[in-house]
Amino acid sequence: MKPRLLILSDLFGGKDPEWVKIYMNLLQSKFEIQYYDVVELANIDSDNFIESEIHNQFLNGGIDKAVQNLLQLETEKVIILGFSIGGTIAWNASLKGLNVTHLFAVSSTRLRYETEIPNSIIKLYFGEKDPNKPNPKWFLDLNIDNEILEANSHQLYLIENNIPLICNDVLKSLQQ
Structure with missing residues (x-):
């Protein structure tokens, strides 16, 4: 049986975003993949789709709601690949008991506020030009494996x- 991989979208979510399909195509031979639109997972109203509005909804209860829903939906051991707010949701779900063996979070800048780390193998990716990435001291203090991609910004x-x-690192998790 293939290991289960959860892919958690970024702030914009979507039913079947083209960019997520590229990740899925590279990973589907080795994983049973479950994609989650985090906007839906958080029960966020995205009718007017103003980025700041959606962001505020995540910060005002949406992250917690998404974590609760994820904990109800996923009860087995999983590997997670989360993008932006999706990585933050994965981190928090892991802290609340989701059985995560490996957590890959890409551009999850809200993690810079975290002080507790999940009990899983973690790899974080940030763009060198992302002004909201955690500072080097944060990575050292929490002893977290990370990769800063040169000349990239938030949506790397x-x-x-x-x-x-990123997919090669996820595939390497099968050997750990």
Whole structure:
């Protein structure tokens, strides 16, 4: 049986975003993949789809709601690949008992406020030009494996040549 991989979307979610399909195509031969639109997972009203509005809904209860829903939906051991707010949701769900063996979070800048780390193997990715990435001291204090991608900004995960790099690390988790 293939290991279960959860892919958690970014703030914009969507039923079947083209960029997520690229990740899924590279990973589906080795994993049973479950994709979650975090906007839906958090029960967020995205009708007007103003980024700041959606962001505020996540900060005002949406992250917690998404974590609760994820804990109800997933009861087995999982590997998670989370993008932006999706990585933050994965981190918090892991702290609340989700059985996560490996957590890969890409551009999850809200993690810079975290002081407790999940009991899983963690790898974080940030763009060098992302002004909200955690500072070097945060990585040292929490002893977290990370990769800063040169000349990239927050949405580095949408850039096609970054996708194989991230997917290769996810595939390597099968050997750990």
